Amino acid sequence: xxxxxxxxxxxxxxxxxxxxxxxxxxxxxxxxxxxxxxxxxxxxxxxxxxxxxxxxxxxxxxxxxxxxxxxxxxxxxxxxxxxxxxxxxxxxxxxxxxxxxxxxxxxxxxxxxxxxxxxxxxxxxxxxxxxxxxxxxxxxxxxxxxxxxxxxxxxxxxxxxxxxxxxxxxxxxxxxxxxxxxxxxxxxxxxxxxxxxxxxxxxxxxxxxxxxxxxxxxxxxxxxxxxxxxxxxxxxxxxxxxxxxxxxxxxxxxxxxxxxxxxxxxxxxxxxxxxxxxxxxxxxxxxxxxxxxxxxxxxxxxxxxxxxxxxxxxxxxxxxxxxxxxxxxxxxxxxxxxxxxxxxxxxxxxxxxxxxxxxxxxxxxxxxxxxxxxxxxxxxxxxxxxxxxxxxxxxxxxxxxxxx
Amino acid sequence: xxxxxxxxxxxxxxxxxxxxxxxxxxxxxxxxxxxxxxxxxxxxxxxxxxxxxxxxxxxxxxxxxxxxxxxxxxxxxxxxxxxxxxxxxxxxxxxxxxxxxxxxxxxxxxxxxxxxxxxxxxxxxxxxxxxxxxxxxxxxxxxxxxxxxxxxxxxxxxxxxxxxxxxxxxxxxxxxxxxxxxxxxxxxxxxxxxxxxxxxxxxxxxxxxxxxxxxxxxxxxxxxxxxxxxxxxxxxxxxxxxxxxxxxxxxxxxxxxxxxxxxxxxxxxxxxxxxxxxxxxxxxxxxxxxxxxxx
Numbered sequence: 001x002x003x004x005x006x007x008x009x010x011x012x013x014x015x016x017x018x019x020x021x022x023x024x025x026x027x028x029x030x031x032x033x034x035x036x037x038x039x040x041x042x043x044x045x046x047x048x049x050x051x052x053x054x055x056x057x058x059x060x061x062x063x064x065x066x067x068x069x070x071x072x073x074x075x076x077x078x079x080x081x082x083x084x085x086x087x088x089x090x091x092x093x094x095x096x097x098x099x100x101x102x103x104x105x106x107x108x109x110x111x112x113x114x115x116x117x118x119x120x121x122x123x124x125x126x127x128x129x130x131x132x133x134x135x136x137x138x139x140x141x142x143x144x145x146x147x148x149x150x151x152x153x154x155x156x157x158x159x160x161x162x163x164x165x166x167x168x169x170x171x172x173x174x175x176x177x178x179x180x181x182x183x184x185x186x187x188x189x190x191x192x193x194x195x196x197x198x199x200x201x202x203x204x205x206x207x208x209x210x211x212x213x214x215x216x217x218x219x220x221x222x223x224x225x226x227x228x229x230x231x232x233x234x235x236x237x238x239x240x241x242x243x244x245x246x247x248x249x250x251x252x253x254x255x256x257x258x259x260x261x262x263x264x265x266x267x268x269x270x271x272x273x274x275x276x277x278x279x280x281x282x283x284x285x286x287x288x289x290x291x292x293x294x295x296x297x298x299x300x301x302x303x304x305x306x307x308x309x310x311x312x313x314x315x316x317x318x319x320x321x322x323x324x325x326x327x328x329x330x331x332x333x334x335x336x337x338x339x340x341x342x343x344x345x346x347x348x349x350x351x352x353x354x355x356x357x358x359x360x361x362x363x364x365x366x367x368x369x370x371x372x373x374x375x376x377x378x379x380x381x382x383x384x385x386x387x388x389x390x391x392x393x394x395x396x397x398x399x400x401x402x403x404x
Numbered sequence: 405x406x407x408x409x410x411x412x413x414x415x416x417x418x419x420x421x422x423x424x425x426x427x428x429x430x431x432x433x434x435x436x437x438x439x440x441x442x443x444x445x446x447x448x449x450x451x452x453x454x455x456x457x458x459x460x461x462x463x464x465x466x467x468x469x470x471x472x473x474x475x476x477x478x479x480x481x482x483x484x485x486x487x488x489x490x491x492x493x494x495x496x497x498x499x500x501x502x503x504x505x506x507x508x509x510x511x512x513x514x515x516x517x518x519x520x521x522x523x524x525x526x527x528x529x530x531x532x533x534x535x536x537x538x539x540x541x542x543x544x545x546x547x548x549x550x551x552x553x554x555x556x557x558x559x560x561x562x563x564x565x566x567x568x569x570x571x572x573x574x575x576x577x578x579x580x581x582x583x584x585x586x587x588x589x590x591x592x593x594x595x596x597x598x599x600x601x602x603x604x605x606x607x608x609x610x611x612x613x614x615x616x617x618x619x620x621x622x623x624x625x626x627x628x629x630x631x632x633x634x635x636x637x638x639x640x641x642x643x644x645x646x647x648x649x650x651x652x653x654x655x656x657x658x659x660x661x662x663x664x665x666x667x668x669x670x671x672x673x674x675x676x677x678x679x680x681x682x683x684x685x686x687x688x689x690x691x692x693x694x695x696x697x698x699x
């Protein structure tokens with residue numbers, strides 16, 4: 001009896017030891033969730049697949065709601081409890097790199113043969129700080145697509161293609177505003193969605209937020225013209241623009257009282273489930289120019305504090321692989337080949353989305369981006385309040401240039 | 405108390421005092437120290453700047469906005485919350501039918517979480533879909549819809565209204581308890597002497613509960629000055645800084661822009677204002693206790 005017990009206990013101990021040695025490393029991976037798309041489950045399935053391919057590495061996935069993500073991540077980093085890997089918003093990479101919080105992945109990427117060519121260029125560039133690579137693009141999207149209510153356009157005799165020009169959008173907005181209906185879903189609350197949409201009008205007019213030398217370009221002619229255009233366009237937007245977000249516009253669009261809303265392609269699953277007869281065009285630019293969207297998306301970064309950088313890199317390689325990337329994102333895969341398959345399977349107008357992604361421009365890659373964005377939000381709120389655009393832009397530029 | 409008892413007292417108190425010091429006062433001291441350094445997420449090595457950080461913050465236009473907004477917010481909420489709370493307590497102190505049910509219903513706003521209240525009222529204030537505009541137009545109080553939270557002239561009043569709506573049951577509860585301690589015989593004597601309801605209120609009820617009123621006012625001053633979630637969820641301090649108060653500014657500067665030194669400076673100013681309010685509370689409370697012992 002005693003012999004049997006000893007054998008059983010020994011076998012159990014050996015099995016446990018075997019299991020422990022089989023998974024020598026446990027990685028902590030943090031991501032955020034922006035939609036109710038079942039992302040956590042898809043990521044867990046991918047992790048199971050990764051673990052099968054790499055039995056010595058276990059991964060614990062933590063999915064955090066988007067509104068809390070920035071604060072949770074920042075607190076973890078400051079408190080010395082950063083995960084091994086996390087998704088970083090493109091606009092945070094500069095700050096996290098300057099803070100020394102994330103690891104330089106240049107050598108690992110070169111060794112693995114991961115290059116800019118395999119990803120959307122703007123997304124790859126968002127991870128490069130002073131020539132070093134601090135992340136691998138994970139998912140992307142672009143602000144904005146103009147989603148329109150086909151029935152409202154038809155009733156007003158508006159050709160959807162006319163929405164792609166500044167002049168056409170204004171005329172359409174005017175024609176479709178009145179009797180409790182609004183032509184265009186402009187919003188101007190203090191949020192990054194406001195910055196991204198207004199930027200796209202500035203980019204499409206040939207303007208920029210920062211010039212190549214890093215100085216503010218918001219008070220130069222192309223930006224001021226675009227802002228003046230938006231100030232005028234705002235008369236066809238729902239009241240309350242200064243406290244309205246993309247979410248508020250979605251509510252109006254879905255109840256049929258808004259003709260055109262500005263969203264990334266991420267909006268499509270919501271519209272596909274609605275009863276609205278909708279379509280979309282790629283942004284808006286002056287006649288003869290191509291609309292340029294604002295890039296958005298997330299990169300996978302390895303934290304400097306991680307003791308398992310090699311294992312973390314393996315996980316990043318896996319998650320951005322062509323056959324995996326499309327299964328683990330709720331935006332669009334950053335891997336171009338994966339994106340093509342993903343869009344064909346999940347989105348209307350995949351070719352147009354690919355085209356808009358290829359034209360998109362990143363937001364300023366500055367370690368002080370969040371402060372630049374703060375000055376932009378103040379400027380855009382001033383513009384939507386009817387302030388003198390040039391004066392407001394000069395003031396914003398003074399604040400931005402003072403950061404240098 | 406013998407010397408041994410005193411030692412024993414301190415031994416028993418030590419764990420609690422240690423925990424309070426560690427989790428309450430040490431972060432506060434840390435904030436004060438941090439406010440003398442230029443620190444941000446991207447500058448991991450803090451640079452000592454002494455009072456320069458304060459000078460910079462005080463000379464910033466934002467500081468004036470935040471300071472005066474905080475004053476308007478705090479006074480607005482405290483005055484109306486206490487007035488409404490007192491009126492509600494007076495009503496519920498009468499022999500109304502269904503008094504228990506009414507009390508429970510009046511308490512509803514107070515038990516709702518702040519974030520839920522803020523989301524609910526964001527919808528209510530919505531210029532296109534909200535109930536507030538719809539009701540005002542139907543009742544003839546307005547002829548067209550207003551964007552209450554998007555207009556810098558009305559946003560502060562709109563958030564104050566919500567905070568009062570949520571907070572007045574708290575004041576009401578305290579006043580109701582106080583009203584029930586007023587000596588009935590004095591009220592009856594005043595009635596016999598020909599005093600009407602207002603005279604009885606002014607000469608009998610208010611003097612009898614004035615220490616409770618003072619304590620309640622100071623307490624709501626402290627709670628309101630520190631309030632965060634209603635303002636943040638409803639306006640994020642906007643539009644154009646119109647509703648930015650100390651807690652929202654501290655959060656936005658620290659967590660939104662990674663500027664910890666500046667956030668700490670705002671935090672210290674906030675702590676100083678709160679310290680004054682707490683001192684006021686202690687003085688008022690001590691006065692109330694003295695009066696209580698005398699009577």
